[in-house]
Amino acid sequence: MTTSLPPLEQLAGQPFIVGAGLAGIMTALSTTRRCVLFCPGRLEDVTPPPGASVLAQGGMAAAIGPDDSPALHAADTLEAGAGLCDRQVIARITREGPAIITRLTGLGVEWDRQADGSLQLGLEAAHSRRRIVHAGEDATGAMIMRALVTRVRQTPRITVIEHARARDVVVHDNAITGLRLAISGHELTLPTSAVVLATGGVGSLFADTTNPAGATGSGLAIAARAGAVLGNMEFVQFHPTALSAGKEGQRLCLISEAVRGEGAILVDETGERFTHELATRDTVSRAVWRHMMQGHKIYLDARKAIGADFPHHFPAISALCLAHEVNPVTQPIPIRPAAHYHMGGVVVDSHGRTGVAGLWAAGEVACTGLHGANRLASNSLLEAAAFGSWIGQALDDHAIPAPPAVMPASEGSVPPTPSRPYRQIMSRYAGVIRTGGGLHEGLRQILPDIRTDTGMVCAAILYAALQRHESRGAHFRSDFPTPLATGTSSGFTLPELRGWIASTVETGRTPSLPEHERTPI
Numbered sequence: 001m002t003t004s005l006p007p008l009e010q011l012a013g014q015p016f017i018v019g020a021g022l023a024g025i026m027t028a029l030s031t032t033r034r035c036v037l038f039c040p041g042r043l044e045d046v047t048p049p050p051g052a053s054v055l056a057q058g059g060m061a062a063a064i065g066p067d068d069s070p071a072l073h074a075a076d077t078l079e080a081g082a083g084l085c086d087r088q089v090i091a092r093i094t095r096e097g098p099a100i101i102t103r104l105t106g107l108g109v110e111w112d113r114q115a116d117g118s119l120q121l122g123l124e125a126a127h128s129r130r131r132i133v134h135a136g137e138d139a140t141g142a143m144i145m146r147a148l149v150t151r152v153r154q155t156p157r158i159t160v161i162e163h164a165r166a167r168d169v170v171v172h173d174n175a176i177t178g179l180r181l182a183i184s185g186h187e188l189t190l191p192t193s194a195v196v197l198a199t200g201g202v203g204s205l206f207a208d209t210t211n212p213a214g215a216t217g218s219g220l221a222i223a224a225r226a227g228a229v230l231g232n233m234e235f236v237q238f239h240p241t242a243l244s245a246g247k248e249g250q251r252l253c254l255i256s257e258a259v260r261g262e263g264a265i266l267v268d269e270t271g272e273r274f275t276h277e278l279a280t281r282d283t284v285s286r287a288v289w290r291h292m293m294q295g296h297k298i299y300l301d302a303r304k305a306i307g308a309d310f311p312h313h314f315p316a317i318s319a320l321c322l323a324h325e326v327n328p329v330t331q332p333i334p335i336r337p338a339a340h341y342h343m344g345g346v347v348v349d350s351h352g353r354t355g356v357a358g359l360w361a362a363g364e365v366a367c368t369g370l371h372g373a374n375r376l377a378s379n380s381l382l383e384a385a386a387f388g389s390w391i392g393q394a395l396d397d398h399a400i401p402a403p404p405a406v407m408p409a410s411e412g413s414v415p416p417t418p419s420r421p422y423r424q425i426m427s428r429y430a431g432v433i434r435t436g437g438g439l440h441e442g443l444r445q446i447l448p449d450i451r452t453d454t455g456m457v458c459a460a461i462l463y464a465a466l467q468r469h470e471s472r473g474a475h476f477r478s479d480f481p482t483p484l485a486t487g488t489s490s491g492f493t494l495p496e497l498r499g500w501i502a503s504t505v506e507t508g509r510t511p512s513l514p515e516h517e518r519t520p521i
Contacts, residue, residue, distance in 0.1 A: 030392025056141025081372025263305025373473025
């Protein structure tokens with residue numbers, strides 16, 4: 001194992017895993033093959049984080065309690081997903097949840113436990129039982145990743161390449177033949193027949209987000225150019241309680257759902273409680289957003305329910321608040337909604353395979369069918385661990401041809417960067433509450449950057465939101481405020497997106513933005 005690029009001959013033909021969050025690392029640990037794990041920064045980095053996994057506070061959902069069952073977990077997941085979940089995927093993941101906790105324990109994860117040694121289980125919004133397993137209280141992601149990174153470092157068959165960013169996959173006859181990437185600023189192409197995208201989500205396309213800076217959907221753009229289908233792109237989950245502090249444009253610190261699970265309430269500047277805190281995330285986010293649009297300031301008040309125990313139960317959140325001069329023991333915490341998780345992504349089957357031979361996707365970049373229109377809290381870590389494990393096992397059975405003759409690494413042009421203020425555009429027109437006119441205007445403004453990765457992914461989200469003439473889960477349109485009788489998943493390819501833009505947006509057939517929607521939000 002190495003953190004620098006070994007001779008090209010040693011890497012040719014191995015499976016390549018792009019992204020070193022939970023999904024990517026579980027893939028690497030679950031295959032028995034030699035493989036290469038590409039990390040955008042240093043594998044051990046926490047600040048800045050190389051991915052979202054290390055930031056996860058709430059925990060991992062699994063039906064472990066004596067009053068719980070996989071069937072109950074599945075029912076809660078289906079309810080949150082608002083009619084767009086894949087029942088078979090849900091059944092498989094919830095059934096294997098307890099075994100995944102056991103496997104992670106064997107890999108070195110130290111879960112929080114009760115005095116009798118049993119797992120400590122938390123409650124989060126839309127869960128009917130206490131089933132959230134934590135590690136390090138509210139530092140679950142960091143604790144899981146620390147244990148798994150240690151295991152990766154101890155596994156000689158896994159080659160770690162740091163400071164590496166994928167640019168594109170090379171495809172011939174609808175099959176993967178290589179990966180083009182930049183390693184420490186040097187552009188090169190490596191031959192392979194197996195690539196796993198575990199590149200994370202899209203939160204950093206929005207002005208307010210809990211995601212790390214690299215969460216701009218690069219894996220979605222790569223998969224789309226390769227010919228994969230993008231699905232449910234309109235469903236962006238906004239977390240209702242991000243710490244409303246710090247400089248504009250910075251990543252917002254998440255105030256975990258678990259704080260509300262322990263009794264904290266949402267109030268405005270008058271101290272008035274205005275919503276049910278443990279409703280689904282989309283419901284709470286809209287309630288907070290509407291109250292903000294009425295001129296109110298919003299706070300999460302944990303003083304009565306948690307009080308002096310806050311630093312013990314939520315040490316990481318307490319430290320974040322104190323760093324911004326907010327003491328959650330004695331003060332309500334200022335909050336606002338922020339882009340948090342993308343339910344859409346690269347459409348994959350139950351084994352994580354895309355429609356391109358040799359291309360898999362796992363974690364937030366993938367659309368697996370688990371989350372539907374709205375992710376149930378703490379299901380994402382479970383999904384990442386499950387699909388990472390399954391893809392790793394699938395790689396063992398993937399027929400990898402003899403490594404091709406190694407040619408000098410081909411140089412590729414550096415992709416263009418967007419020129420538009422895309423984060424402000426996306427937050428204004430594709431935020432918590434959307435309208436048809438606003439979505440059209442967002443597309444019009446993003447059009448000059450459509451050939452960049454960022455512009456392409458922004459356009460895909462805006463396009464998908466325009467096509468869904470209803471409100472469902474995390475997608476809410478005030479011009480279509482009710483759900484249709486039957487929910488259907490959405491999906492399209494890059495040529496379909498480009499064709500629609502060419503025939504509609506570029507020809508000026510989109511309606512102009514109504515006057516009442518021109519005021520910035």
